[in-house]
Amino acid sequence: MKWRKNSSGSFYDANESSVVYFDPRSGDTHLLSDFAAYVVQQFGEQPRTTEQLLNQILPTVEQGDIPHLTDSLPGVLEDLVTLDILKRE
Amino acid sequence: MQQLANLSDSELNQRLAFEGLDLQVGPYIYKIKTNLPLVGSGISTLYKNFNLAQPEAFIDYNVAILSKGLLQRLRGQSDFLFDNTNPFDSIPTGQAYAFLEWGMNWCVSLHTNEYLKLHAAAVARGDHTIIMPGVPGAGKSTLCAALGLSGWRILSDEHAMIPPNTTEVVPLCRPVSLKNESIGVIKRFSSNAIFGPVSRETHKGVVAHMKADLHPQSHEKKTLKARTMVFPRYAKDETQRLSPRRRTESFILAAYHSFNYSLLCETGFEAMKTLIENVTCYDLVYHDLDWAVNAVDSLADPEPNP
Amino acid sequence: MSFLLQQLLLHPRRILDLDNAQLNQLISQARSSNLLASLAMELASEHLENQLSPSVTRHFQSALLIHEKQKRDLDYDIEKIRLALDSIGEKLVLLKGAAYLLAELPVGRGRLISDIDIIVPLQSIDPTERALNEVGWESSYINSYNEYYYRKWGHEIPPLTHLKRGTTLDVHHNILPPTAGPNVDASLLFERLIEVKPGIFTLSRQDMVIHSATHLFHEGEFRHGLRDMWDLDRMLRDFPDQDPNFWKGLVDRGRELELLNSLYHGLNYAQLVFGTPLPDGIIKEAENLSRRLRKPFMDFLFLRAFQPDHPQCRQRFTSLALYLLYVRSHYLRMPLYLLLPHLARKAWMRHFDKKESLENEKTPEAI
Known part of the structure; x- marks a missing residue:
């Protein structure tokens, strides 16, 4: 299964544990966890599989966070689909 | 600039009842009309030091709170009017002042988007x-x-x-x-x-x-x-x-x-x-x-x- | 017809001659007729907005922002509705304002909408409602009488509201209720659809005009009479350029749909109110074919109803005219024995609907 970003929105990142995301397609503004926002930022025009995303994200995070982030990624992707920020392909 | 306080009671009532009282409120100008003494006295107390708009100025919001006709008066009902139409149901005249203020808020809430x-x-x-x-x-x-x-x-x-x-x-x-x-x-x-x-x-x-x-x-x-x-x-x-x-x-x-x-x-x-x-x-x-x-x-x- | 708003819609340049009192009158007429954004677009097309003082222009800009936001929201909602209908193999067919905006027609320039109207075949109503429920559109009518009325006598199901977005969706299966008298064969409408975007359809141009006229004369919404007449005028000026055969079949189509009466009135009053150019003889043709009505009485009703909803325009008998039209439009829609209880209940319920709007006056919008 692949995931694709629905549109390119704007972020407000104040170095806190949450990030504001404005989705121009739905007009909705979301308060995302910093990790969820980071996941959204990994998407370009191309769709990604969960594995591709993990390969992209894990080298950039601290060693100790890897198991936790690996576990939470599928749930984060589902949530982002529910918010209509990502879609499944 | 002329303040509401400069108007005599009879001038104020005349304006409220007929041509409308043109008040400068922040960046906007309201034209207010009412035939209710209670509302008139509220305005003269609370807006006493507000500036009157320049004569012939462009009015942003026409608001009125009126009890019209014998029947409505007997029932003790009034209407809030915006642009001379009634966006809400009639209200008890005793609450008219509060509704005027809410109505004036509503004008700004709904009808301006430059800010x-x-x-x-x-x-x-x-x-x-x-x-x-x-x-x-x-x-x-x-x-x-x-x-x-x-x-x-x-x-x-x-x-x-x-x-x-x-x-x-x-x-x-x-x-x-x-x-x-x-x-x-x-x-x-x-x-x-x-x-x-x-x-x-x-x-x-x-x-x-x-x-x-x-x-x-x-x-x-x-x-x-x-x-x-x-x-x-x-x-x-x-x-x-x-x-x-x-x-x-x-x-x-x-x-x-x-x-x-x-x-x-x-x-x-x-x-x-x-x-x-x-x-x-x-x-x-x-x-x-x-x-x-x-x-x-x-x-x-x-x-x-x- | 010498009312300010009508004049300015047709001749926007005249705004430069208005004094502040007239500008105030114009803007409040346009605002209360739901035509402020339409007027703003007419001004913009002649680059007039920058020649006015900023304190005046801001009101036009504000209305344009609402219009722009509605267009964006509409694109988003329409895509979701299209997918829902696609899942049951049904086409998305838009009516009225949503159709004008999506098809990017001149009639949609500055057109404000309050809900989205779509039409599906009668036999698809139930699956459509289920498919829409699944993606968050829920019936807002929990009131059993209204629900019963809609389902039994209506040409649409009770309005659906999207739980998250708050948008209202009206799902029709016909353009007139079955009780209206004229018996519109809705399947005829589906034969001539135009695909305006992939998977998104509108009625044909002639059917759009006929529907607009029908809506004007059969629904009880005369408060927006001038806006609806402006829709008709815009369409009647634009469509003949897009389709050389537009006029030719219009009257025949009106007859085929059994809506010639409404069409006749629509053409007649568009010409009276906005001076809409019509080909020679078309009114005569429509009139000859339509059942003759007591015309002087109808003129009295309609010309007053089509004034902007504003007391400077309200002639002495307007309230009476509006009331009679409301009764007439219900009379046209329902057998008489049904008419009275519904009107009585509707007046009673309206009281609560309206009161609610003031109570919510300060409720900030959801994001």
């Missing part, structure tokens, strides 16, 4: 301007009234209007709306509070409005730079505190309490981002009004004189 409009009070002292967003019941108006009675200039009780991509607040001073227990709280807080007509049994309970233009600069039009955003919350059983809050959460909460954030799309997002980036955000949990006023004072004046 990002937050549902918030705004107050200023010296060069320190504070925006206070709040849900109904959060104690925003009570605190705003108390600050107004403690030397702060009330910029607005209801609409903090921000020109996009600035951190400026456009003053829109109008009477402060107080409900139920807060009316007594403010009367006890200061004997200087001046109240208009009391409206009973409204959908919000008992409502009275307090004269808000108590500061010598109340009617200056110049915008003021916001420095702080305070989210007040009245909580009887909690420890009182003034504590910093996160910017991102403040962004979302202020956007939620905005009349047109969503309507402005990208412009709204960028406007809110500029504002939030440039203010410091606080939670203010309080139950003692004197304590809350002191806490807000301390923001403008970090080292008060002993």
